[in-house]
Amino acid sequence: MTQEREKLAALAEASGCLEPDSATRSAALASVAGYTESYLEASDTRRAFRPEAEGDRVAEALAFVESPGQLSDILQTLDKRVISSGTNTSSGEFFAFIPSGSLYESALADFIAAVTNRYAGVGFSAPGASRLEQSVIRWLAKLMGYPDDAEGDLTSGGSIAALSAMLTAKKACGISSRNVTDSVIYVTTHTHHCILKAFRIVGLDECIIREVRCDDEHRLVPDALAEAIADDRNSGLNPWLVIATAGTTDTGAVDPLEAIADIAESNELWFHVDAAYGGAFMLCEEGRQALRGIERSDSLMFDPHKGFFLPFGTGAVLIRSGKKLYGAFHGRGTYMRDVGDGAADLRSACDYSPELTRPFRGLRFWLPFKIHGIAPFRAAVQEKLLLARYFYARISKLEGFVVGPEPHLSIVTFRYVPESGDADAFNQVFFEQLRDDGHIFLTTTVVDGHLTLRLAILATGTHLESVDLALDVLEKKALQLTAELRR
Numbered sequence: 001m002t003q004e005r006e007k008l009a010a011l012a013e014a015s016g017c018l019e020p021d022s023a024t025r026s027a028a029l030a031s032v033a034g035y036t037e038s039y040l041e042a043s044d045t046r047r048a049f050r051p052e053a054e055g056d057r058v059a060e061a062l063a064f065v066e067s068p069g070q071l072s073d074i075l076q077t078l079d080k081r082v083i084s085s086g087t088n089t090s091s092g093e094f095f096a097f098i099p100s101g102s103l104y105e106s107a108l109a110d111f112i113a114a115v116t117n118r119y120a121g122v123g124f125s126a127p128g129a130s131r132l133e134q135s136v137i138r139w140l141a142k143l144m145g146y147p148d149d150a151e152g153d154l155t156s157g158g159s160i161a162a163l164s165a166m167l168t169a170k171k172a173c174g175i176s177s178r179n180v181t182d183s184v185i186y187v188t189t190h191t192h193h194c195i196l197k198a199f200r201i202v203g204l205d206e207c208i209i210r211e212v213r214c215d216d217e218h219r220l221v222p223d224a225l226a227e228a229i230a231d232d233r234n235s236g237l238n239p240w241l242v243i244a245t246a247g248t249t250d251t252g253a254v255d256p257l258e259a260i261a262d263i264a265e266s267n268e269l270w271f272h273v274d275a276a277y278g279g280a281f282m283l284c285e286e287g288r289q290a291l292r293g294i295e296r297s298d299s300l301m302f303d304p305h306k307g308f309f310l311p312f313g314t315g316a317v318l319i320r321s322g323k324k325l326y327g328a329f330h331g332r333g334t335y336m337r338d339v340g341d342g343a344a345d346l347r348s349a350c351d352y353s354p355e356l357t358r359p360f361r362g363l364r365f366w367l368p369f370k371i372h373g374i375a376p377f378r379a380a381v382q383e384k385l386l387l388a389r390y391f392y393a394r395i396s397k398l399e400g401f402v403v404g405p406e407p408h409l410s411i412v413t414f415r416y417v418p419e420s421g422d423a424d425a426f427n428q429v430f431f432e433q434l435r436d437d438g439h440i441f442l443t444t445t446v447v448d449g450h451l452t453l454r455l456a457i458l459a460t461g462t463h464l465e466s467v468d469l470a471l472d473v474l475e476k477k478a479l480q481l482t483a484e485l486r487r
C-alpha cells in the first residue's frame with residue numbers, strides 16, 4: 001500500500017511541471033511577450049517574403065528529447081528555424097495570393113481561450129462561449145443580409161466552410177446514390193479548388209460538373225447558365241446547384257450575384273456563394289454595391305482570416321435556412337446524455353459543425369471588434385478597395401504595362417508586354433526578379449492562357465506608401481529587365 005502511494009507521489013512529482021505555479025507562469029509569459037515584441041519590432045522579419053535557409057538542419061533542432069529545455073533557447077530556435085522564413089501575409093508589401101493580417105488582439109484572445117479552455121462545442125459545457133459565438137454568427141449573418149433564422153459555423157477556414165455548405169446542400173436537395181450521376185452542378189473555371197475538393201469529400205464529384213462560360217471580366221455569364229440549365233432539363237438531368245464567387249482568388253472578380261439568384265430561384269437550384277475573400281467588403285458601401293445579391297444565396301462562406309485580418313484559423317459558413325445546417329450535422333452519443341439540449345435559446349456548435357471538441361474560436365473574432373468597434377474595420381476594407389483602384393489607374397499609364405479589367409474588389413491583374421520576345425517568358429523572369437529583389441512580394445497566375453501578374457491588396461499593413469513603393473519597384477525593374485534582355 002505504502003509502496004503504491006510512494007510510486008504515485010513520485011509520478012506526480014515527475015509530471016509536476018505540467019502545472020506551473022504563478023511565478024513560473026509569469027516568467028514564461030514575460031519571456032514570450034519579449035519575443036513577440038522583438039519579432040513585431042524587427043524590420044527584417046517583417047519582410048513580405050524570405051526564402052528558407054538551412055532547411056535541411058531544421059529536423060534535428062526540432063526533435064524531442066526526454067530532458068527539459070530552456071524557454072529562452074527554445075524561443076531562439078523557433079525564431080531562427082521556424083518563424084523567420086516564408087511569407088509574411090500582414091506585411092504592407094505582401095501583395096501575393098490573398099494577403100491578410102494578424103490582429104494582435106486576436107492573439108491575446110487565443111491566449112485567453114487556451115488558458116481558460118472552455119469546451120465551446122457544447123452549450124451545456126460553455127454556455128457563455130456558446131452565446132458569444134452565437135452572437136458573432138448572428139452579426140455576420142446580418143452583415144450578409146441573411147434572415148434571423150439563418151445559422152452558421154465558425155470553421156478553421158474557407159475549405160472546411162465549403163465542406164459544411166456542400167454537405168448541407170446535398171442533404172437539403174436530396175442528392176444521394178440514387179440520383180447523383182444525373183445531377184448537375186454549375187461552376188466556372190474560376191471556382192476555387194477547395195469547392196471541388198469539398199465535392200470529393202461529400203461524394204458530389206459523381207455529379208455532372210459543368211463549367212459555365214465567363215465574360216471578359218472573368219464573371220459567370222448568366223445567359224449561359226440559364227441555357228445550360230434548360231438544356232440539361234431537356235435531357236432529363238437534374239440541375240440542382242450553382243456556385244458563384246464573390247471575389248475570385250485569381251482576379252477578384254465578382255460574379256453577377258443578382259442575376260444568378262434570379263436563375264437559381266426560378267429553376268429551384270441551391271445557390272452557394274464563395275465569399276471567402278470578398279465577404280469582408282460588405283463592411284463598406286462600395287463593397288455592398290459590388291456584392292449585391294449575396295443576401296439571396298442559400299449558403300455562403302467567408303474567411304475572417306482574410307479581410308477581417310484575423311490570424312489564420314477562422315473561416316465561416318452561413319446557411320440561410322438554419323435548420324438545414326442543423327439537419328446536416330446534428331448528432332448525439334450516449335456519453336452526451338447529461339448535457340441535454342440546454343436552454344431553448346442556447347445552441348451547441350457541434351450541432352452545426354463537423355467538429356465536436358473545438359477551440360473557443362469565437363473569441364479571436366469577438367475581442368478585436370469589441371475593443372476597436374466596427375468602424376476601423378469598415379475604414380480598412382474601404383482603404384484596400386480604393387488602393388486597388390489607385391494602383392490600377394497608375395499602372396495602366398506606365399509604359400509597357402497592360403492591365404486586366406478594372407478591379408471589382410482589391411485584386412489587380414496586369415502584365416508587362418515587351419516590344420519583342422515572348423511576354424509569358426518575360427513575366428516569369430520579371431516575377432522571379434521581383435521576388436529576389438524582396439522589396440515587394442506578389443505572385444503570378446494564368447488568366448485566359450496568359451501568364452499574369454496580380455497585385456492583391458488586403459494586408460493590414462498595406463497603405464498608400466506600400467502601393468507607391470510597388471509602382472516604383474515595378475516600373476524600375478521592368479525597365480532594368482528590358483535593358484538586360486537587349487544586351
Ligand SMILES: *Cc1c(COP(=O)(O)O)cnc(C)c1O
Pocket residue numbers: 098156157158159160192194245247248249274275276277303315
Ligand atoms: C482563400 C479562398 C478559399 C479557401 O479558403 P481557406 O481559408 O484557404 O481554406 C476559397 N475561396 C476563395 C475565393 C478564397 O479566396
